[in-house]
Amino acid sequence: xxxxxxxxxxxxxxxxxxxxxxxxxxxxxxxxxxxxxxxxxxxxxxxxxxxxxxxxxxxxxxxxxxxxxxxxxxxxxxxxxxxxxxxxxxxxxxxxxxxxxxxxxxxxxxxxxxxxxxxxxxxxxxxxxxxxxxxxxxxxxxxxxxxxxxxxxxxxxxxxxxxxxxxxxxxxxxxxxxxxxxxxxxxxxxxxxxxxxxxxxxxxxxxxxxxxxxxxxxxxxxxxxxxxxxxxxxxxxxxxxxxxxxxxxxxxxxxxxxxxxxxxxxxxxxxxxxxxxxxxxxxxxxxxxxxxxxxxxxxxxxxxxxxxxxxxxx
Amino acid sequence: xxxxxxxxxxxxxxxxxxxxxxxxxxxxxxxxxxxxxxxxxxxxxxxxxxxxxxxxxxxxxxxxxxxxxxxxxxxxxxxxxxxxxxxxxxxxxxxxxxxxxxxxxxxxxxxxxxxxxxxxxxxxxxxxxxxxxxxxxxxxxxxxxxxxxxxxxxxxxxxxxxxxxxxxxxxxxxxxxxxxxxxxxxxxxxxxxxxxxxxxxxxxxxxxxxxxxxxxxxxxxxxxxxxxxxxxxxxxxxxxxxxxxxxxxxxxxxxxxxxxxxxxxxxxxxxxxxxxxxxxxxxxxxxxxxxxxxxxxxxxxxxxxxxxxxxxxx
DNA sequence: GCGGTTCATGCTCAGATGAGCAGGGCGGAT
DNA sequence: ATCCGCCCTGCTCATCTGAGCATGAACCGC
Numbered sequence: 001x002x003x004x005x006x007x008x009x010x011x012x013x014x015x016x017x018x019x020x021x022x023x024x025x026x027x028x029x030x031x032x033x034x035x036x037x038x039x040x041x042x043x044x045x046x047x048x049x050x051x052x053x054x055x056x057x058x059x060x061x062x063x064x065x066x067x068x069x070x071x072x073x074x075x076x077x078x079x080x081x082x083x084x085x086x087x088x089x090x091x092x093x094x095x096x097x098x099x100x101x102x103x104x105x106x107x108x109x110x111x112x113x114x115x116x117x118x119x120x121x122x123x124x125x126x127x128x129x130x131x132x133x134x135x136x137x138x139x140x141x142x143x144x145x146x147x148x149x150x151x152x153x154x155x156x157x158x159x160x161x162x163x164x165x166x167x168x169x170x171x172x173x174x175x176x177x178x179x180x181x182x183x184x185x186x187x188x189x190x191x192x193x194x195x196x197x198x199x200x201x202x203x204x205x206x207x208x209x210x211x212x213x214x215x216x217x218x219x220x221x222x223x224x225x226x227x228x229x230x231x232x233x234x235x236x237x238x239x240x241x242x243x244x245x246x247x248x249x250x251x252x253x254x255x256x257x258x259x260x261x262x263x264x265x266x267x268x269x270x271x272x273x274x275x276x277x278x279x280x281x282x283x284x285x286x287x288x289x290x291x292x293x294x295x296x297x298x299x300x301x302x303x304x305x306x307x308x309x310x311x312x313x314x
Numbered sequence: 315x316x317x318x319x320x321x322x323x324x325x326x327x328x329x330x331x332x333x334x335x336x337x338x339x340x341x342x343x344x345x346x347x348x349x350x351x352x353x354x355x356x357x358x359x360x361x362x363x364x365x366x367x368x369x370x371x372x373x374x375x376x377x378x379x380x381x382x383x384x385x386x387x388x389x390x391x392x393x394x395x396x397x398x399x400x401x402x403x404x405x406x407x408x409x410x411x412x413x414x415x416x417x418x419x420x421x422x423x424x425x426x427x428x429x430x431x432x433x434x435x436x437x438x439x440x441x442x443x444x445x446x447x448x449x450x451x452x453x454x455x456x457x458x459x460x461x462x463x464x465x466x467x468x469x470x471x472x473x474x475x476x477x478x479x480x481x482x483x484x485x486x487x488x489x490x491x492x493x494x495x496x497x498x499x500x501x502x503x504x505x506x507x508x509x510x511x512x513x514x515x516x517x518x519x520x521x522x523x524x525x526x527x528x529x530x531x532x533x534x535x536x537x538x539x540x541x542x543x544x545x546x547x548x549x550x551x552x553x554x555x556x557x558x559x560x561x562x563x564x565x566x567x568x569x570x571x572x573x574x575x576x577x578x579x580x581x582x583x584x585x586x587x588x589x590x591x592x593x594x595x596x597x598x599x600x601x602x603x604x605x606x607x608x609x610x611x612x613x614x615x616x617x618x619x620x621x622x623x624x625x626x627x628x
Numbered sequence: 629g630c631g632g633t634t635c636a637t638g639c640t641c642a643g644a645t646g647a648g649c650a651g652g653g654c655g656g657a658t
Numbered sequence: 659a660t661c662c663g664c665c666c667t668g669c670t671c672a673t674c675t676g677a678g679c680a681t682g683a684a685c686c687g688c
Contacts (some may be wrong), residue, residue, distance in 0.1 A: 051366070054324060
């Protein structure tokens, strides 16, 4: 009889969802009372036979967001649907869009916003609307002067965010990673640099992404690290980087010596922030995303469905 | 504003379908009246942003069935869901199951059922329940004595269907295709054979499948045709076979000479039947399935979702 | 400017649905 | 054999939802 009930619940679901019959009509068709039909329907839902999906580039996944908040202790989570998406780029674009939306709707509007840089943040900046805020201060939280080509994308990101928010950007005039620790100390003792970092520390919110530990990393592309350096970091357990600092699955610094040569906010400073918004999308970043959330590096996560499910269910 | 409405309808849909809020609650959350929310919801449905799928091996696709009836003039159609199916075999099993269900529920119960044979029908026979009918006559409608191995599967199918339906099977003691037309004439003039064919002609319903025109065909496997023969048939436009007779996309006999050497019901006899149930599943049979339906070879089609959509939308 | 048209909005009302409850059948324990 | 408790069923009632309608704003051509 349980077998029959299961079949019946499927028949009922077909008539209800695909043929738009009322439960009463279904009852007549299957020789059941309408209450029985209602129960079969909720049974079908409970057993997961009914899958409802919202297919839209801007669609979110609220139940997953809720789980992230409840099971991972995030203050907030934005999970974009990856339904009907073929390319990894598309996923990143949707996530960036969502991050821009979140930032626009963020209340209270942060007086000063600390930002990192990279491909993802560049996209976020691009999706922000002119006038998303009125007079926001934007400050870079990690070094970003490129060593070779693509110079200025880091600066451009911060400037774009500030300009569209009718504010001004404070740039951190320093490379991300220095060759020698002495140089790093020297740069940090520079009054301008020290001032910017001080300002970064006092930002009311942070917006940053994370990089995967692979050869496609911006650090390799920008010339801060060689491909072999990344291999070495991976060997030591690195899953990716946050504001230029490479971490293992538990969020610990993988290479303290390298970390000491990295300019910008430290991870602990980030962890103590009230509003730390991480924007992380794409399959290659599943591991870092997990590390970021696990180790409390962010209070708010903006990501895609697959990454979120990876974080939740491993 | 239209852009905003679209976004709103998505937000509303998320809250309604993923969070189980009432339209009223959503209205409060989004500062809308509940009527506006209702309209946004139907808009989201109309634009196809809401996708509802029933995920179950026994699930059917009623809207597609309806389209097959209305747009292709079938008396009835059974379309099984191919959601969550990985293997082609699984699709065939589901379809066979559905065909068995259909046969069991068929009213009036056919006094005599004409059946063909093949892998699909064998599965159907296997899924029939003991006692699906009480006293049904089963008669083979095309030759099926195997020339080499696997002897008897054709007979076994008919016998199983009859036995489970508490009836008896009448076998057609003849090969499917003969080498020379004279032999075919001789066999057909045999009293027993002629009697069986006569009985087949007067069956009250037919159950048959179709084969793809490829080297995996049962005709090749059984030794009736060489792989090169099939290639030649394809060159002449064959998309597959029904009761051993190869047809082109319009349902016409591809090779009249070969057809004349084929023993069993003719296609026109099948076309004139009141109840001709075709069971066709799998991607490799899309073309034949289309030909069968287009040329009116069946009144009832049992198939899978993908094949049905191929028939409907090309 | 003006009349006409279109369209979105908020409403009434009836139909559809879900929550919770009483009655009764069934199986197991004593 | 009898009692007890569980679960399934069909019910009442309150809530939710969709259809259809009147209103008024916006838009268009004249």
